[in-house]
Each structure stands twice: as C-alpha cells, then as structure tokens.
Amino acid sequence: MTEQPILEVKHLQHIYMKGTPLEHHALSGVSLKINKGECIAVIGHTGSGKSTLIQHVNGLMRPQSGEVVVDGMNLSDPKLDIRLLRRKVGLVFQNPEDQIFEKIIGDDIAYGPFKMGLPIKEVRDRVKWAMEVVGLSFDEMKDRATYALSGGQKRKVALAGVLALRPDILVLDEPTAGLDPRSRNELLEKLKTLNEQEKITIIFVSHNMEEVAYLAGRIYVLADGRNLVEGTPEEVFGEADTLKKHHIGAPDTVEILGQLKAKGFAVRPNAYQLEEAAKEIIAVLRQDGR
Amino acid sequence: MKKIAGFEFELTRNITIGQYVPTGSIIHRMDPRIKLASFTLLVISMAVCATYGGNLLALVLSCLLFYVSRIPISYGLSGVKPAIPFILILAILQLLFYSEVASGGKVLLNYGFIHITTDSIRLVVVSALRFVEIIFLSSVLTLSTSTTQITHGIESLLRPLRTVKFPVHEFALIITIALRFVPTFALEMEKMMKAQASRGAEFGTGAWWRIVQRTKDVFPIIIPLFNVAMSRAEDLVLAMESRCYVPGSQRSVSKKYKAYRTDYAALIFCIVFAIVLLAFPFPY
Numbered sequence: 029m030t031e032q033p034i035l036e037v038k039h040l041q042h043i044y045m046k047g048t049p050l051e052h053h054a055l056s057g058v059s060l061k062i063n064k065g066e067c068i069a070v071i072g073h074t075g076s077g078k079s080t081l082i083q084h085v086n087g088l089m090r091p092q093s094g095e096v097v098v099d100g101m102n103l104s105d106p107k108l109d110i111r112l113l114r115r116k117v118g119l120v121f122q123n124p125e126d127q128i129f130e131k132i133i134g135d136d137i138a139y140g141p142f143k144m145g146l147p148i149k150e151v152r153d154r155v156k157w158a159m160e161v162v163g164l165s166f167d168e169m170k171d172r173a174t175y176a177l178s179g180g181q182k183r184k185v186a187l188a189g190v191l192a193l194r195p196d197i198l199v200l201d202e203p204t205a206g207l208d209p210r211s212r213n214e215l216l217e218k219l220k221t222l223n224e225q226e227k228i229t230i231i232f233v234s235h236n237m238e239e240v241a242y243l244a245g246r247i248y249v250l251a252d253g254r255n256l257v258e259g260t261p262e263e264v265f266g267e268a269d270t271l272k273k274h275h276i277g278a279p280d281t282v283e284i285l286g287q288l289k290a291k292g293f294a295v296r297p298n299a300y301q302l303e304e305a306a307k308e309i310i311a312v313l314r315q316d317g318r
Numbered sequence: 319m320k321k322i323a324g325f326e327f328e329l330t331r332n333i334t335i336g337q338y339v340p341t342g343s344i345i346h347r348m349d350p351r352i353k354l355a356s357f358t359l360l361v362i363s364m365a366v367c368a369t370y371g372g373n374l375l376a377l378v379l380s381c382l383l384f385y386v387s388r389i390p391i392s393y394g395l396s397g398v399k400p401a402i403p404f405i406l407i408l409a410i411l412q413l414l415f416y417s418e419v420a421s422g423g424k425v426l427l428n429y430g431f432i433h434i435t436t437d438s439i440r441l442v443v444v445s446a447l448r449f450v451e452i453i454f455l456s457s458v459l460t461l462s463t464s465t466t467q468i469t470h471g472i473e474s475l476l477r478p479l480r481t482v483k484f485p486v487h488e489f490a491l492i493i494t495i496a497l498r499f500v501p502t503f504a505l506e507m508e509k510m511m512k513a514q515a516s517r518g519a520e521f522g523t524g525a526w527w528r529i530v531q532r533t534k535d536v537f538p539i540i541i542p543l544f545n546v547a548m549s550r551a552e553d554l555v556l557a558m559e560s561r562c563y564v565p566g567s568q569r570s571v572s573k574k575y576k577a578y579r580t581d582y583a584a585l586i587f588c589i590v591f592a593i594v595l596l597a598f599p600f601p602y
Binding site for chain 1: 509510512513514515516517518519520537538541542545546
C-alpha cells in the first residue's frame, strides 16, 4: 500500500534572471517525495539551491519546469488557491525575527490568523497555542513589547507567528542560524515535539550536521541544483567521501568514527547518534583493554 | 493574484540602477571622468536639440552605444517600459495645451481651444524621442560603469567646486552609499514581502479608493524595512570608523585614473557630436 506523499517535487528547475546575461541556474532537476509526518533535512553547500527549492513549496515561486504537488494541489495550476496553499505550508525564513512589525508580541503572532479572517476567539486560541508550543507563556508574554526581546525570544515569536496559521507542513530555512547554544537546543527540542506530538511534517534546511543528526528522519543532499544523495542519516553519512567532495561536512560523531576506522579499528562509521557512537568507541576501548 | 505568479517578488530583476554588467568593452574601459563628461555633454545636447533630423541621429547614436558596449539593448528597453505612460501623458498634454508655446508652422487643426500645428507635433515627437535617448544613454552609463567609478568620476569632475567650499567628497560619498544600497534594500524588501506573504499578507489587491487599507497593507513591509535600514546604517558607520574613516579629513585614492588617447578621442567625438546636434541646420 503506497501512501500518497504530502509533498512531491519532480524534476524541478529554476533559472534566476532568465533571459539576461546574469542568468543563473539555481535548480536543474530536483526531485523530492515526502510523506505525512516525516521530518526531512535538506542539506547542501551554499548555492546548491536549497532556499530556492523551499520557496517553491509555499508558492512564492512557481515551477518554471517540472512539478510541485502539495497535498494534491499542483503549483503549476494558474487557478490554484494560493491562500489555501499558504495555510497548509508554513514557511519560516532565515532570520525570521526581522519580519516582526507589531509593537506587541501577541499582535504580531495574531497577524496571520487575522488575515485568514478567523473570529477573534479562534485567533486568541491559536495565538495561545502557538505561544505555548514554542515555550512562551501566553499570559506573561502576550502584552510585552517586541523590541525588548532577546534574539532567541524574537525567533520564537516569529516561529509562533507562522505556527498560528496551523500549517500541516512546516518549512524552515536554517532555523538555528545565529542563535546562542542554549536557544538553539531549546528550539530543536520544540521542533522535535512539534513533529512527534502535533504530527506536523517538518522540512528544514541546515548547515549544522549535529542538528541534522538530532532531528532528521530522512535527508536530501543537494549539490549544484541536483539531488546528490538521499536516505536515512545512516545511509547518507555512510557516503562520507561523496559528501566531502561537495564540501558538506558530517557530524563530529561520524568524523571521529571515520578516523578510527581509517586507523584500523572495527567501528561502524555511520553510527551518527551520540549514544551509538559512544557505544562504538567504548566497545573499541574494551577490546583494547583485553 | 491573477497572472501566473512566480516573478511577483523578483524585484531585483526590474532594477537596473546600480547594476553593473561587465563585458569589458571599450566603453567599460574608458576613464570614468572622461566618460561622465562625455555623457553629460551628449545628454545636454540631446535635451536642447529640437529638430527631427538631430534627434533621429541621436537615437541612432544611443542605440549604437549599446552595440559598442556589448550590453543587450533589452536592458535599455526595460528602462523605457515603465516610462511609457509618462511619455504618453506628456505627449497628450503637449499636443493639447502647448499650442501657444509652439504656435509656429502650419495650422493643422483648429477646434475650440485645441490648436494643433506642425510645430506642436514636432514638440511632441521630439520630446518622446528625447526621453528614449536619454534613458538609453544613462542606462549605458550605469550598466558599463561600476558605482565606485561613477563616484570617483563625479568627485574629480566636481573638484573645482571645492574653492567655493562645496563638500565635494561628502557629496560623492552620499551618492556612493545611496547607489550601493539600492539593490541591497530591494533584496531586503523582496525577502520581507515573501516572509509576510507566507503569513497571509496581500499587497495591492485592495480596491484603489481604499487608500487607508492599502497603506495599512504595506506596514508589515515598511516597518521591518526601516528597522533593517537603521541597523545596516549603524553597521556601516561602525565599519567605516573601525577602518579609520574621519569625515572631512584629507584622503588619497587607491586607484589613480589615467586618461589614454582613446579616451580623449571619445571626448572629442562627443564634443563634435554635440556641436553638430546644436548647430547643424537639419532640414527637418
């Protein structure tokens, strides 16, 4: 029984500044197939087309060639109800805290739901839910001024602003870039909860392999606007040589195990989770001690 | 959103100011001071020339400049496109209400307050041509010259004004910064529009008479854009000061421009061309 994927991208191509001397091929044939409830990481070197790809999912860009289908809605269809699509897919940009424009936190989060034309009570419920999910207390924080917040808190507000649309798919472009380690870990935990408990499908772009290893159930690696490798973290990090060739790192755990293996120790080099890697290393140490 | 979307947010695509298209042509390699002086001469002569013949010649020259600089003429045309409504409105106004200024020539139509003479038609056609010529010229100039070169050119051309206490350097700096940040803010605005659009914002969809509503619609872009501009300005100030920029102090330039024989030849050509446009008795 094959399940209908919630997002399917087929041979998507995109050329910036088409027809000018500054023409730039951002995507030259990318395909994705993502099922409901998955947590997907899209990784790749700078300029590999990740940001262009995720803007297609939200209808900010339409396919120049190829196909994007979100939950049965084909983005090549000119009569597509784009507002419906954007409610289904919440897109969180890089540095989303820049987009906050209201003076009061609650108002800013309520902007999206108000634009959807929801009744005031529903808006209030959604703002409350979104704030609690990202870890901001509704009663305490809703009337605070936005400009006095720290960077990490601002990002939470911006994330809540998108979550308040109650999307089925949440797409994030480098969600933790520029955050301090504590806010980073908090945010990652929240995203994991969202994926596991609220059953929101998550697609995120990242340069940080530790967080990819922590969050992702499946990984797509892009290079020069094409699919390079895809699969579970074990599979992808097992191809360390291919990744290295395209200037993509692996998590520290995989790096260490890889070096141990190169020295002739019997370890599984793609045990990427922290505990597993630790077990592998302990096993090696035990053998040595014997 | 009626038209097939996909380009609605690509603002940078439509901005040709501050965009430099490096093709390495003769025009690109010209000394910026001489280039600016020559282009200024050409623009002034085109703005004054009022004959059909002269303007046709000028139009041919401005098209030729695209060819020589190896920049696709579509760039120039995309600069003309947004000006078309203005050209049209101007043409109609001139045709209807300028009969007193251009009252010479044969009377073609005389109905009520409308007097159309051969002279007023000439005025209409010539001003439309001028528009196109000058847009073409300035496009070639900005597309073939980097902003640093333009400001260096302006600075050294304006240097004589220093004797009357005109702040030449500061003026040039302001222009550099302004030009430099046009594409940056366009990108920033593009990003903001996309971010707010994915939160359900809509721009320019309300009826035009609901001015308050339409103004409110752009708040989610304008306010963050101001914030970003302010923090960029702060960063810029810090970066400049950390590199020892002191306003008003004597500065040297890292790159000295040197005019070659071809530059002088181009300048002489432009002078001759300007004289021809202004003084040659074109039959039409």
